[in-house]
Amino acid sequence: MPSITCPYCFATVERERIAFRCAGSPGRGPGCTPRLDERLAAYTGSAAAASLPPVFGPPEPPARLRIGRAPARRAVCPECGQTTARRACPECHNPLPAAYCETPGKIVALVGAKNSGKSTYIAVLLHELSHRIGAELGTSLVACDDRTIERYKRDFHRPLFGERRLLPATASAVTTPRDPLVYLLTRTRRRRLRQRDMSLTLVLFDTAGEDLRSRDVTDLHLRYLAAADAIIFLVDPVELKTGNGDPDGDPVNVIARVTELLRAGRDVPHGRRLPVPAAVALTKIDALPLDGALRRHPERSDVLDLDDREAVHEQVRALLHDWQAGELDRYLGHEYAEYGLFGVSALGGVPRDGAVGTGGIRPYRVEDPLLWLLYRFGMLDEARG
Ligand SMILES: Nc1nc2c(ncn2[C@@H]2O[C@H](COP(=O)(O)OP(=O)(O)OP(=O)(O)O)[C@@H](O)[C@H]2O)c(=O)[nH]1
Ligand SMILES: [Mg+2]
Ligand SMILES: [Zn+2]
Ligand SMILES: [Zn+2]
Known part of the structure; x- marks a missing residue:
């Protein structure tokens, strides 16, 4: 049934x-x-x-x-x-x-350690999807309920795009109960004379990083992870490089913890790789001195450029190895049947004094993880070069 x-x-x-x-x-x-x-x-x-x-x-x-x-x-x-x-x-x-109800969409979950840039990424990705990227991709993004519309405006759009202030640290679900922002992203694919609508459900829980640690994971959150068809992990590269202090805020620990929850939720035994595609994105890459593929602006976002995808994946992998974080790459390879490495910048510049930098918000490659997932789900074509 x-x-x-x-x-x-x-x-x-x-x-x-x-x-x-x-x-x-x-x-x-x-x-x-x-x-x-x-x-x-x-x-x-x-x-x-x-x-x-x-x-x-x-x-x-x-x-x-x-x-x-x-x-x-x-x-x-x-x-x-x-x-x-x-x-x-x-x-x-x-x-x-x-x-x-007619074509059950895919559920995409988003997680990351404290201060990894989740709230900012959510704010900017949704903004981009309803403007530039959405137009290029030919997608429509529709909020599934009124609370989602109100919360996006109040907690994300108005402070960041209206007042150009950075978003406050997200309060823990232990003190403030939270439900997800739910959007339906629909794309019409035309193939010769046929056309077909396909949809992806973006379920974005803006969690406080600390809630992903351990005992604090709520029941709703466990079910969220168990139901996810794909996952986007956000990782602060500075945290990864310097690895200071709190082991609970350590990106590798957070990814390992969530991976265990995914396994438990889907009954996948150890030794078998998880069938859920995982996109692992370094955030805030505007703060890194970069060259190579990560510096280039991708030319199109209505197809997945496989050459660009491979070049970025390899560059991020090399960065992880440079930062003594090759362990993360190996871990992902063991645990996930398919994973992709990405670099994104939601703000496009380093913020100052709690505000967006003078150049404004210039998002860079924020759509990459999503394009890859759309491609994996058969909603986007591939191209070379
Ligand atoms: N340079 C740069 N800094 C960023 C970017 N995005 C976020 N930051 C910085 O990272 C901080 C944390 O970002 P948030 O989006 O609040 O992170 P979070 O993961 O939601 O944090 P918690 O809610 O506390 O778990 C921001 O206050 C900014 O200082 C970016 O694209 N570039
Ligand atoms: Mg937050
Ligand atoms: Zn009635
Ligand atoms: Zn329900």
Whole structure:
């Protein structure tokens, strides 16, 4: 029975079980009035955004039609009789976009040690995807719920792009409960006369680095990692080079820890490599003296340039060996069936006094890990040179 994974609570939901939410009263007709949705409130940790028309189960098909029947796209609210197309997870009551229900997207997870640049990368990557890169790639990026839109504006876009301030350190989930930003990235592939939409679900948990350490990993986070179809690790090259202090903040330890969680979540025994593609990106490369492939601006972002990809991978690998971090490269080779090494800069310049540098935000190669994953998932073509 085909099923999907809820990108909010990561429950496995058979498509027949996907619930509906009443459309309420958008102006005309007697729709249901908003009321407290306790499941959603429990998930978000706040009752404020959980006053909505009710969720109800899918319509029961007649028994003789049950087998092989596509799940309903619409249902009639049993309380007010209106038809609704809004679907919701039966477990956590978060909205499930129609495109996601039809072609279950891939879940991409993003992790990194404290101060590795996660929040800044998320802010800039999403901005790029909805502007330049999105246009070049021919993708559309759509937030899957209103909270995602509000939080992106308030916590990422406004401070960084509006006020040009650096983002504050992310508070630990132990004190501030957090749910992910969920986006659907859709790309239409045209091949001769046929065209097909494919989508990728970007589930971005902006974690506090310290929460990935050990006992503090939340249950929701464990399920997130268990459900991920691909993972992006962010690594601060300065931390890797100097390796000062806190072993819990050490990038290699964080990667090893998360890798163990991935194994446990997917039941992959030691000795077998994980089938989840891992993109490992050095962040803040504007702060490194660079030459070679990493300095060149890639020419196109509507295809994966394999020559560029190989050159960058080899250059980052050489850097790791120079920094006595060859262990990380070997570790990835043992643990992952496919991994790629990257170098990115979200800001494109060194910040000063808590603010973006005078040149503004000039992102550099931030899309590379994503292009590689799109290619791996068959959503992007390859090219040479
Ligand atoms: N030079 C340079 N510095 C950066 C870049 N991105 C982030 N930084 C620096 O790294 C610091 C931490 O970045 P964050 O994005 O807050 O890192 P984080 O991983 O979210 O940190 P926690 O939330 O504490 O785990 C920033 O305050 C900047 O000083 C970049 O592209 N270039
Ligand atoms: Mg952060
Ligand atoms: Zn759910
Ligand atoms: Zn209703």
